[in-house]
Amino acid sequence: MSSRRALPVFLVSMAAIAYEVMLTRYFAIASWSEYGYWVISIAMVGLAFSGVLLSLFQGVASRHCHLLFPVLPLLLMVAAVVGYHFTSTNPFNPLELQNPVLWKTQLWNIGGYYLALFPFFFLSGLFLGLTFVVYQSEISFLYGADLVGAGCGAVLVLGLMFLVHPFYLVCLVPGVLAVAAFACAPSQSPAGRWAIRVSALVLFAACEVWIWSNNQARFFEYKSIYPVLHVADNRILNEIRSPRGYYLVLDNFTERRDLPVSNNAGLLGLEGPPAAPGLYKDGNRLTSLAGSGDCDLSYVDGALSTFPFKIRLHPKTLLVGASGGFRLLEAQHLGSTPITILESDGVLHRLSFKGHGDTPAAGVEFLHESPQSYLARTTDRFDVIDIADEYIYEGPANKYSFTQEAVARYLDGLTPTGILSLPVSIREFTVYAVKLVETVRAGLAAAGIEDPAAHIIVYRSEWSARILVSPSPFTPEDVAALRQFCSDLSFDTSYFPGIDPATVEVWNDLPPISFEDETTFSSSGAASDALRDDVLALLGPEGESYLRGNFFNLRPSTDDRPFLQYIFRPTRLGDLIAKMELIPHEEIGFLTSMAVLAQAAAFGLLVLVLPIARLRALRGSGLRLLKGSIYFACLGLGFLFVEIALIDKCAYLLDDAVSAFAVVLSGMLIFSGLGSMAAGRFQGNPRRGLTVAVAVIVCSLAAYVCFMDTLILALIDQPFALKCAAILVLIAPVSFALGMPFPLGMSSLSGPMFAFLPISWAINGAFSVISSPLANVLAVLYGYTLVFSIAMLVYPLAWAALPTGKKGQEHESPAS
Numbered sequence: 001m002s003s004r005r006a007l008p009v010f011l012v013s014m015a016a017i018a019y020e021v022m023l024t025r026y027f028a029i030a031s032w033s034e035y036g037y038w039v040i041s042i043a044m045v046g047l048a049f050s051g052v053l054l055s056l057f058q059g060v061a062s063r064h065c066h067l068l069f070p071v072l073p074l075l076l077m078v079a080a081v082v083g084y085h086f087t088s089t090n091p092f093n094p095l096e097l098q099n100p101v102l103w104k105t106q107l108w109n110i111g112g113y114y115l116a117l118f119p120f121f122f123l124s125g126l127f128l129g130l131t132f133v134v135y136q137s138e139i140s141f142l143y144g145a146d147l148v149g150a151g152c153g154a155v156l157v158l159g160l161m162f163l164v165h166p167f168y169l170v171c172l173v174p175g176v177l178a179v180a181a182f183a184c185a186p187s188q189s190p191a192g193r194w195a196i197r198v199s200a201l202v203l204f205a206a207c208e209v210w211i212w213s214n215n216q217a218r219f220f221e222y223k224s225i226y227p228v229l230h231v232a233d234n235r236i237l238n239e240i241r242s243p244r245g246y247y248l249v250l251d252n253f254t255e256r257r258d259l260p261v262s263n264n265a266g267l268l269g270l271e272g273p274p275a276a277p278g279l280y281k282d283g284n285r286l287t288s289l290a291g292s293g294d295c296d297l298s299y300v301d302g303a304l305s306t307f308p309f310k311i312r313l314h315p316k317t318l319l320v321g322a323s324g325g326f327r328l329l330e331a332q333h334l335g336s337t338p339i340t341i342l343e344s345d346g347v348l349h350r351l352s353f354k355g356h357g358d359t360p361a362a363g364v365e366f367l368h369e370s371p372q373s374y375l376a377r378t379t380d381r382f383d384v385i386d387i388a389d390e391y392i393y394e395g396p397a398n399k400y401s402f403t404q405e406a407v408a409r410y411l412d413g414l415t416p417t418g419i420l421s422l423p424v425s426i427r428e429f430t431v432y433a434v435k436l437v438e439t440v441r442a443g444l445a446a447a448g449i450e451d452p453a454a455h456i457i458v459y460r461s462e463w464s465a466r467i468l469v470s471p472s473p474f475t476p477e478d479v480a481a482l483r484q485f486c487s488d489l490s491f492d493t494s495y496f497p498g499i500d501p502a503t504v505e506v507w508n509d510l511p512p513i514s515f516e517d518e519t520t521f522s523s524s525g526a527a528s529d530a531l532r533d534d535v536l537a538l539l540g541p542e543g544e545s546y547l548r549g550n551f552f553n554l555r556p557s558t559d560d561r562p563f564l565q566y567i568f569r570p571t572r573l574g575d576l577i578a579k580m581e582l583i584p585h586e587e588i589g590f591l592t593s594m595a596v597l598a599q600a601a602a603f604g605l606l607v608l609v610l611p612i613a614r615l616r617a618l619r620g621s622g623l624r625l626l627k628g629s630i631y632f633a634c635l636g637l638g639f640l641f642v643e644i645a646l647i648d649k650c651a652y653l654l655d656d657a658v659s660a661f662a663v664v665l666s667g668m669l670i671f672s673g674l675g676s677m678a679a680g681r682f683q684g685n686p687r688r689g690l691t692v693a694v695a696v697i698v699c700s701l702a703a704y705v706c707f708m709d710t711l712i713l714a715l716i717d718q719p720f721a722l723k724c725a726a727i728l729v730l731i732a733p734v735s736f737a738l739g740m741p742f743p744l745g746m747s748s749l750s751g752p753m754f755a756f757l758p759i760s761w762a763i764n765g766a767f768s769v770i771s772s773p774l775a776n777v778l779a780v781l782y783g784y785t786l787v788f789s790i791a792m793l794v795y796p797l798a799w800a801a802l803p804t805g806k807k808g809q810e811h812e813s814p815a816s
Helices: 002-030 033-056 058-063 065-088 094-098 103-134 136-160 166-184 190-213 225-229 298-302 304-311 323-333 346-354 371-377 396-402 404-412 431-446 476-489 530-539 543-549 570-578 585-608 622-654 657-682 686-715 720-738 741-747 751-782 784-800
Strands: 235-242 245-251 278-281 284-288 317-320 339-342 364-367 382-387 414-425 456-460 464-469 492-495
Touching (some): 002 033, 033 751, 103 136, 103 751, 136 166, 136 657, 136 741, 166 190, 284 323, 298 304, 304 456, 304 476, 317 371, 346 364, 404 431, 404 464, 456 476, 456 530, 530 543, 622 657, 622 686, 622 741, 622 751, 622 784, 657 686, 657 741, 686 720, 751 784
Parallel strands (some): 339 364
Antiparallel strands (some): 278 284, 414 464, 456 464
C-alpha cells in the first residue's frame, strides 16, 4: 500500500515546488527578482502553519483523513489559480516603499501577496503533514516520495520554460493536482471515486480556461521595458524563452547603442551612438544589438572606455562581454588585433555573433565562455582586458568576475604593461566604485605588489567610472595622456598616481551623499568629486581607518563573498530607514532578506511555543519536548543553508545561476529522497542511522570548506555537461545523508511523543522560513564559508537532541 500512498505525496509535492519556482520567475519578470524571497517565505509559512493546525486538531484531522485526502488536491487546484490571479493583479510598486507618503499603502499590497498565496502552500502542507501523521510507520518512504516529487517538479517546470511563456507556466499545476486527486479517489466507494474524478476533470478544465482567457500578468510600470513596449510603432523582433530568462528584442525610435560618451561629443564633431534594437531580459534592458550593416563609429573616440586603447596601440585584446556585438566593431575601430570576445550569456552570445556573419573575421575569436573559465585554460597574454559596462547585470553569476580573486586572474592574463579596464556605475552611489577600488587593491596586494596605489587609475563621466589596473606602475606618460584625454572630453580624473587634487579640474559635479547628516548632499557650492575624495582616503596612509569607520561596508568582494553591490551595515539599519528614498535598487535584495528574516524569526518563535500550549496532549517530559524542538529546528536551518550555499558556489562553476539552481535543487531533492527511503532500514535504531547521516554530512561540508574553491578552479574550463555531472557527484553524498534525519526523527516520535509529530512538521517549516533569508544575510556579510560552517555545527546538535519515545509505548495511528 505504501506505493499507492506515495504517489499522491509525489504529485502534490511536485505541484507545490513547480508553483513556487513558477512564482519566483513571475516576480523576476513582472517585478524584480529580489521579491522572489517572498515566495519562499510564504511557502514555508504555509507549510509551518499547516503543522500548527494539525497539532491543534490532530485527532479530528486523522479521523477524517479519508475525506480530506481526495478533497485537498481539488482545493489546491482552485487555490493555485485564484492565488495567481490576485498576485498578478496586485498593484504593488516597490519604488513607493521609498516614498515617505506612500509606503504604508505598499505594506498592504505586500500583505495582499501573502493572503493570495498562503492558502495554496497551507493546503499543500496540510496534505503532506496529514499523510506523515496518519502513516507514520511509512514515513521514510513517504518523505522520500515528497523530496523526489519536489525535485522532479523543479526539473519539469524549468524544462517548460523553454516552451511556455513564463506568465502561463501556472497551467502545469492544475494538471498535476488533477492526477493527484485521481490517485486519492476512494477505492472502497465507487460513487465517491467517480465524484472525485469528475470533479477533478471539471476543475482542471475550468482552471485551464481561466488561466488562458483571463491572465492578468504583465510587466509592471517601473520595469525598464514597460515604457518601451508602449512607444509608438514599437516592434518585437524576437522572443526567446529559457530558464535563464525571458528575452525580447525591441525596435523603436528610442533604441540605440547605450555607451557612456562625452557630453561634448557634438562640439567635437563626433556622431552619437547609432540606433540599434534593444535586448531585454526579464523586463530589464541588457544591451543593444549590432546589425550586419555599416554604422558610423566616430562616437567611439568620445567614449569613456576608449582611453586604454589610446596608450596601448594596436593591442592584443580580450573583451569580456560583447555588448550585442558592438564591442567587436569598436575594438576594431580602435586598432585592436587580435581580438578575443567572451560572452557568458548563451542567448546574448548567439545574437551578438549573428550580426557578424556565420564565421568571425580573421584575428577574431568569439567564445561562449566566462572569463574565469577562459583564463584558467589559456596561456595567452593580453595588452588590454576590457569588461563591458553592462556585463555585471547580464546574470547573477557574473558577480564572480568582479572579485579579488578575479582581479588576480586578470592580472595574470596581462602582459607586463597590459591594462585591465573595469566598469562601475556611479549613477546611484559612488561607493560601489570605492568598493571595487578596494577589491582591486586587495587583488594587487595578493599578487605580491607592494604599492598597489601606483598601479591604479580611476576616471569617470557623470554616471559611470572606469578603474584601470596594470601589473606595472603607471608611468608619468600614461598619467599625462589620461589628463589630456579627460580634459578634451570633459571626463574627470578621480585618481592617478601622484594626484594633487588642487590641480585637478572637476567637469562633472559629484557631491557626496550622506546617510548620517540631516542634509542629503554635502557640498560647499563648488564642483566636487566625491569619488576622488573617497579613493584618496582609501589609498592613503589611513586607509584601514577609513574602511573601519565608514558608514558603508567597503571590504573587498571575494569568491567567498562575491557581493560587490551589497554595502550596507545591518548595525546602521535605523539610519538607512530614515533615508529610505536614497537606497538604490541594487540594495533591495539584501534589505528584503533582512525584512523576511525579521518576519520569519517572529513566526519561528511563535511556533516554538506550541509545545507549551499542547503540554497536556503531549504528556511527554519537558526535556524530550525541548530536544524535539531543537532537533527539528536544526533540520529546518541546516538543509537550506547547505542548499543555498551550494547553488551559489555551483553558479560560479557553471557561470549561470539558473543552471546551478536547476542542477543543485533537483539533484539535492532527488538524492535526499533516496536517502529518506534508505532511512527506513534504521527505523528500529534511529540513533545509529542518524550517526551515519551526521558523519557523512559533517565530513562532506568540511570538504566543501577546505577544497571546494580549489575544485571549482580545476573544473572551470571543462565542458558544461562534464561540470554538471561533477556537481551531481559532488552533492550526492551530502544530499543522500541530508534526507535521513527528518524521517528518522519523525519515526522516533512514539508513545507520548506521537502528539508532537505535527508540531515537528510546523517547527521544521518555521525554521526553513528563517533559514533562507538568514543564509543570504550571512553570506553577504561574512561569506559562504560561514554558512557551510554553521550547517556543519547544527547537525551534530541535532544528533544530540534526537527525540525518542519510551520503549513499549508505541502509538497506533488512525489509519494503521
